[in-house]
Amino acid sequence: MQEPEIDLPSGDGRTADSVEPAGTLFVIEEMRQRLATLEQMTAAIIGRIDQLQHLAELSFAETHARRRDDATKPQSQSSWSSAGFPLIPRNIPVFFGTLRDNQTVDVDDILVRGWYTREEWGVWGQDSIQELRFAMDGYGGGYATVHLALQCFVPPGMSHQNIDILANGYFLGSFDLPGGLQMIKLRLPPSCICNGDILLQTQQDKTFSPAAFSDSLDTRVLGIGLISLDAG
Structure with missing residues (x-):
């Protein structure tokens, strides 16, 4: 009479189907690193845009301030555009x-x-x-x-x-x-x-x-x- 076969569990308690291949783990880690890099690049771009916007605001503010200062000069003969250019x-x-x-x-x-x-x-x-x-x-x-x-x-x-x-x-x-x-x-x-x-x-x-x-x-x-x- 043939004895029935018995599947013995592995040492860590996981079956072969529950073990993730090493290649999959590598891909997941690589994706995480890429996402982290993209987040850093995005933050840098946003910071640069904020800086350019700030410089533009300063430039426009200076132009209008100059327009107001020049308008107070009695000797000024200039007419001005809506943007503050003579x-x-x-x-x-x-x-x-x-x-x-x-x-x-x-x-x-x-x-x-x-x-x-x-x-x-x-x-x-x-x-x-x-x-x-x-x-x-x-x-x-x-x-x-x-x-x-x-x-x-x-x-x-x-x-x-x-x-x-x-x-x-x-x-x-x-x-x-x-x-x-x-x-x-x-x-x-x-x-x-x-x-x-x-x-x-x-x-x-x-x-x-x-x-x-x-x-x-x-x-x-x-x-x-x-x-x-x-x-x-």
Whole structure:
């Protein structure tokens, strides 16, 4: 007579069917690590968005604060856009020299950041970064053209200065400027124009002081020299 077969339990009390394969455990752990990484990346992105939003709010607050401050000046002739940018007439040059102040706009309202005191011919930029703000009166959409009359201090041994120009954060181009008066034409696409409000930024690769290369008493570190602009 044949004896019946008896299934004996394993040492840990689990049957073969209850044991999870090692490969499954590895996949689960890998998924957990990926989820943890994604959570960290998401938190970093949210923090970056919050930071950019904060910077944008500060920028707008500064613009409106400047608008309120400028509006209190009795000598200011500027009119303002709803965003707080001084309006300039289209296709009519605005000159920055002190000899040409009889205009419909106070040019000091246009010079936002990075400028020395204006002179008879125009105004020198301070160090490597300068900003201008203006709004085109009657802008109805489409491309806009901006002309800038500039000069640069080019020290001995250099043939030119290189500057980058941006409009509302949109890169417009890089320009090599020799010494003397230079005319620059900028073509702005509609995607970088906010209802006609434009913040122009110039960035110069290298800046120098005239006193470092001659007997000049001018110890200022000079960026670009701005003579005039027009937009249309």
